[in-house]
Amino acid sequence: MWTIVRKDLAIELRTGEMASSMFLLALLIIIVFAFTLEPERLIAPEFLAGLSWTTLLVAGTLALNRSFVLEREAGGLTALALAPIDRGSIYLGKAIGNFLLLLIAGLVLLPLIAILLGTRGLSPTWLLPVVVVLGVLGIAAIGTLCAAMASRTRAREVLLPILMFPLLAPLLIAATRTTAGALVGESASDLQSWLLMLGGFDIVFATAGWLSFDFLLDE
């Protein structure tokens, strides 16, 4: 499993193309939002939270799309599937790789949005990075699973969001609400149910992904 993670990271570190395209895309989305919506309205914490997660999701889809395509084209997936490792570990390896990528994206994105759109009246707490981690975990878990499914089909780039977004709906609701709360200084006890839900979501879908990879990689 860790070999996969290391391999994917090595590819990424060498070319850096994924990170840079994600960053650029995210930046452009934020700029588009800034043009199309009133700047005064953009400071509301709910809006900043929503904007952040939307941008992260869209840019993240880019990364997720690629996570299996490279393998599939080079035939690497068949090799992996035949190898004597637990199929579930393939999933975990891929998912962790995606998770780290998305996490870095998120941690870069949040301050960026704060700078570009202003942070008047905000008092972010330590919960903010926690939410980002939990949320990104969920996106990585579901996203990796859906990417594996979509990569098998003809219209894989379109299919990935179609599969992912509806499944991520509860996660997005929870993540946005919690982020908004964390931005204005709501305490952990206030946000307790949301945090539990985020954690629950992560556990359920990471487990489901891990278990179902046995069925998915039978080439």
Next chain:
Amino acid sequence: MSESRRTWQDVILPWSTFVSMLAAIVMVFLLAPSERDQGIVQRIFYFHVNLAWMAFGGFALVAGTSIWFLRTGSRRADRLAHANAEVGMLFTTLVLVTGPIWARPIWGVWWTWDPRLTMTVVLWAIYAAYLMLRRLGGEDDTILRYAAVLGIVGSLDIPLLILAVRLWRGVHPAVMLSDDPDAGLKDPLMGWTLLVSGIALALLFTWLVSLRARLLAVDETVAAMHLEGARS
């Protein structure tokens, strides 16, 4: 196909669907009393609510048949999963169509983002995801397994969705819920109408699924014969 299954599909199911539908229509339009506040429009509720139940239940059926397929590899299970998803999608679409038609005269708006409506939209999207995966998956057999996994994962998602949406929008929103049963159902006859409509729609759902599944079976046979022909 066995004799008894043929009888069930060709005779019992369609006729009982027809009869129960007839009964439901009579009750909805003639026998049920008009609701005091909403008037005649309220009668949409009898179908709308049951359609919603079937829509959500339909996905549970997709999940169940998907599990059956993954465990046994039964092609019939896979066809049933596909059929259930299609009919479920049809019913969900109807919920989303009848809902606003009912809402407009009652609430004055076509749409709100209250918990139940939001849930239904996402359910629709999950059905769409499943059907899209099947459609774009091509002729490959492994896609069947992918779809089954999606069916199961989707059904895990739905309870989480319900939780999240409730927590987000509140269980008792300011605007009256479209299927709030308490205010209107004073007369027990209304309850009976609801029940009869429910039975009629459930039978309809089953009949449509059996039709669709049979078509899928014929489809597979023809495809197999094509393959045979190509080889010889």
Next chain:
Amino acid sequence: MKGLYYLAAAYTAVWIAIFAYVMSIGRRARKLERELEEMRK
């Protein structure tokens, strides 16, 4: 009586949708039957 129009609209939509679905199944079934006949010859 405006309510009547909405009521009619809702139930009409339901019937049309169901009919359309059943007929599309029927159409595809007939097409496949014909194909089957052709192949068996």
